[in-house]
Every structure is written in C-alpha cells, then in structure tokens.
Amino acid sequence: ADPRAVAEARAHQDRLTKPKGSLGALEEVAVRLAGAAGVCPPPMPEPAVLAIFAADHGVHARGVTPWPQEVTVQMVANFLAGGGVANAFAAQAGVSVTVVDIGVAADLPDAPALVKRKIGYGTADLSKGPAMTVDQAARAIEAGIEVARDLVAQGARCLITGDMGIANTTASAALVAAFTGADPGEVTGRGTGVDDATYERKVGVVREALRVNGVTRAGSEASDALRVLAAVGGFEHAAIAGYILGGAAARVPVILDGVIAGAAALAAAALDPAAVDHCLAGHRSAEPGHTVALTALGLHPLVDLELRLGEGTGGLLAHPLVCAAVRVMHEVATFDSAGVTEKPV
C-alpha cells in the first residue's frame, strides 16, 4: 500500500463534514483502497464484474455433500439464463456476470457470458492423492489472472469473486487448515447443508486429505504454496487465486465472497503477500473456516448476515457499501467548504 495515499486519505476523512471516525469500518475501506490504488481519493469501484468460477471435485465421491454433482453444471446453466441468486443480486447492484468453466465435469454449450477455460473434468479425489497436478494448478491460476486482466481491459474497475462447485467447501476447509495450521475440525463446516453423519465424514475426509498429501502446514515459499493448492484445492480455488493476483496487478479492488474465496486468497497471499492489499472481505459466511481465513488475512467482513450460498452473493451485497465508502471521499463537503463549525478540540 502507498503510505502517502493512506495518510492523505486519513487526513481527508477528518476534514469532511462528519465527526471524526463516525463512518466506522467504511472509513477504513476508503483508506485501504486509496493505499492500494496509490491515489486519494481512490477511483470509484465501478463498473464492477462478478466472475463465477465453476468446477467439479473428485472428493464428491466420498459423500461429503448430499447434493448430486450434476448440480454444478445445472447451476452454470441457471446463471447463464439469469436465474440464480447471484444474477438477482448482480442486477440489483448493477454488476455484470461472467461465468468461467474452469473445470466442470461436463462439456458446456457456448454462451455469451461463458468463458471456457476448462483445465479438466473435475479434480481428482483429494483424499486419495493430489487433487490437481502442479501444472494444472498453475494453469488454473494463469486462467484466473487472464480473466481478471481481460475484464479490466474491458473496463471493470472492481472484481468480485464467485464460485460454483458441488463439494467445494471440503477443498476450502483443507486449504484453510493447510494455510493457517488450524485443525480440520475447526475449519470444516456444513456447507450448503449436511447432516451430522455427513459432517463427521467430511471432517474425516479433510483430515485424510492433509495426511495423504503430506500437508502439515504450508510453508512460506511460493513453490510450497503451489504444491499445497494443487494437492487439496479445486480448480476454482486456483483460478480465484489467480483472479486476485490479476486484480492486484491491475491495482483494481477485489471483493472476496465467502469461504471459497477466503481459501483462495490464502493461496494468493502465499504467492504474493501484497495482493491482499487490494482485497476487501465482502462478507462473513456461516462457514467456520471463513472466519479463520479472514483472521489470517487480516480482513474485516462488511456484511455478516449468515449467508452460506456462495456464487459471489456475499461479495455482491458488499459492493454498494464499498461504493458508498469511496463516494464519500469524492463528494462530501469539508467543514471549510460547507461553512460548518468544527467540534472544538
């Protein structure tokens, strides 16, 4: 982050016609984005784009979720037809939606909003060995970087992360455990709805995945981060990590959605710690691993409404809040300009 822009942003906040600090966490959002962009006020984060990275997971075979795998491809079709919750939230926020096939276990027909970057027909079962080869993970990251680069080239000034992948909270839990050192029991959640027996199995599968792949805790080297991401991640996690890196490289803010994005951001941060400066936590999901990830990333969620849907829905809800925080820096009068008496010190 640019320390001069940060200092300028803080000083500007204090000149505006409001009590100092009275916008709470939103003041920090504006200051953070000024530091990331290297300019005060930071650019308005509009227009924004949601990229939903869709992929399947070999670990689905272990019964970690009651949802059939084909729901991934069905929901991709639903997004492309405009019928998902993410579509409704995006329409409300004036955000456009791109769906990226990064590894769905089916061939998809062409569609205007679909970007085809399939690395494979779903990952391998992470509880039996590496989910991806290191080469696959690297190619998924590269695809994410390119998606971000292309969207920014087309005019996007804010990137929102989205995901679709039945069983992807299992891979997320494994990634969060690997990158933070937390116990699988602490970071595994009930995803989009599993019963007690399935939950116990899911925790066991995460534990097994870490053991089988020889992952204790990811080291601080990029090569180790890539190995861990390949071993226990998903195609969408790798691609979202790349999308974050691509947004950061373009100095465009990235609003993270829930636990899948949080897990991907941990991988991105391991590859390039400075990338996190460009990230905002859109929301806190109901998944316990998400809170662990956010704490490790040092991010504070903007929305906290017990969502557990994914798709980018939490990131979309946060977008108007981020815009509001930045707009204050552009439009609000100062005590001087408005002739408002300042509080005596």
Next chain:
Amino acid sequence: ADPRAVAEARAHQDRLTKPKGSLGALEEVAVRLAGAAGVCPPPMPEPAVLAIFAADHGVHARGVTPWPQEVTVQMVANFLAGGGVANAFAAQAGVSVTVVDIGVAADLPDAPALVKRKIGYGTADLSKGPAMTVDQAARAIEAGIEVARDLVAQGARCLITGDMGIANTTASAALVAAFTGADPGEVTGRGTGVDDATYERKVGVVREALRVNGVTRAGSEASDALRVLAAVGGFEHAAIAGYILGGAAARVPVILDGVIAGAAALAAAALDPAAVDHCLAGHRSAEPGHTVALTALGLHPLVDLELRLGEGTGGLLAHPLVCAAVRVMHEVATFDSAGVTEKPV
C-alpha cells in the same frame, strides 16, 4: 403481519434454486416484508426516500456535547446543498432526500428539498421539565405522518428515517431508558464524540430528566407513551415516530437508521404495536442504547459497521440489501423452472 403471505413467502424461498435457508437473515427480510405488505412476493422497495428530520434541543445548554448548537442549521444547509454523507450515500443508492425542519432553532430560507413543519425553535431543556408540551409532541407526530403520506403519494415505496439535531443522542438515551426500563448508564453513549467528563455529565442529565419528569417506565397506554415522548424526547423523535406510523398505515416498509430512529420506533410501537411489522433495522450504531432499543423492538440490524453519524446513513446503506432480498423473490428461478436437481431429503 398477514400469516398467509408469510407462509407463502417461506414456501417460495424453499422452491428457489439455492439451499434452504442459505440467504440467512435476508430470507427473513423478504418474509417479513411479504407479511407486512400482505402479498407474496412483496413489492420492490423502490423508489425509496430519505427524510431527515432536523431539530434542536434545549438540553444542549447542559453541555452534553462539544458541538455548538448552530451545527444543526449548518448541516441542514449542507444537506440541501448536497454535501452531507447522507447525500453521497443516497446518490449511491438512488434514493432521494427530503429535509424536514421540525424544530431547528433558526429560521430557514426556502429550498426545493426542504419541508417546513417547525413546531418550535428547539425543545425546552428536558432535564428541567418536559421538553415538549403534549400538544407539541402530538403535532410533531402528525407532521411525521403527513410527510410519510405525502412521500408515498408522490411514489415512494420505501421510507428511510434520518435525523439531524445536535444533542439528540441525549434525548434518545432518555427515551430508550423510559420505554425499555433500562438504566441510563446502560443506554447513554458518546454520541458523535464526547470525552469522559462530558459522558459522565450526559448520563447524569439523562437520569435527572427521568426523575424531574416523573418518568420511571412508560406504561402500555398510548396516552402515557405520548406524555413520555413529550417529556424527554425531541421534535425529530416525535416526527420520526409519526413517519413510522404513516409508513405503516400505507403498508410501505420503513428502514430505521440508528439510535434516534430506534428511540422513535419505541414510541411508535407504544402508540401502535403493529407499526413495527413494517420496520426494518437498517443498522446497529455504536450507541449502546441502540442495541437495547433493537432488542426491545425484536429487530435485527442488517449493517453493523460501527457507524455513529446519524442523518440516515445506516438506513441508506441497508437499502440495497433490502432490495436484494426482495428481488430474489421476484427473479430467481425455482428448482422446477431451471431444471436443477433438488437436494435429496
């Protein structure tokens, strides 16, 4: 609330292409608004209007805030010129802004966005006797009802509460204490920024106000609620209570801002308990009395970002979230219509 619309809304939520309950608190928002409107899906809460009720307070003389009283009228001018944080947030959310002079201690020039309903040049000092006569309080309520009615007649389909009044968190604390029975020490906060000595004085003033006016705890009769509101409230509290009643009468949702709105909603609820069905808590402010008020009202805040500004800023931030919650009911595909496989029971 209409039980049939509530049941229909819950059933519709469960048919949509998302795991049951996965939109967390936003599902409850949509269900609540269906019940309040008596129709499923509930109407989109657009266009929305923010009404900022501005007034001064005799208790300012007791030194409960470091801000000079003239800041109220200066900020009214700032809102009318479009320079306040509320203006920036409203512009972001596509919400129009109306300022109502319900009791500013100065004469205001005409302006297109200003509604003149002045009841007096500030209230009397609530720590010495009643802040308002019962007649003044009733007229302020009536003004609020009429503002709501007029805005709805002009097309508003969502009303957001706003306030401006230096020292109005002192009256809010007294109202919250009176309507909930909480101790003044529990519900008095630091407002827009007071030091320890001022804070102690402020708590003492609230305690004195309740004692001097013979208010222990407001009874359940409307006449007593009106007496308490007049004794320790402000013109803007009374007007906002009326604005809530007016919105409820028109079956239009009312998004409450912070502690001033929370205190006013307690008065509105005492006058007509069913009015609360039409209210949503936009946010939770940093003021301790606000949390006490929300608990008493049974409302869950949508935004929780440590704002302590007032003006309607917290309500404005919540508006896109409320729209998103309702839009889901109108636009998201069902499992049947989208051909998505439902989770086996």
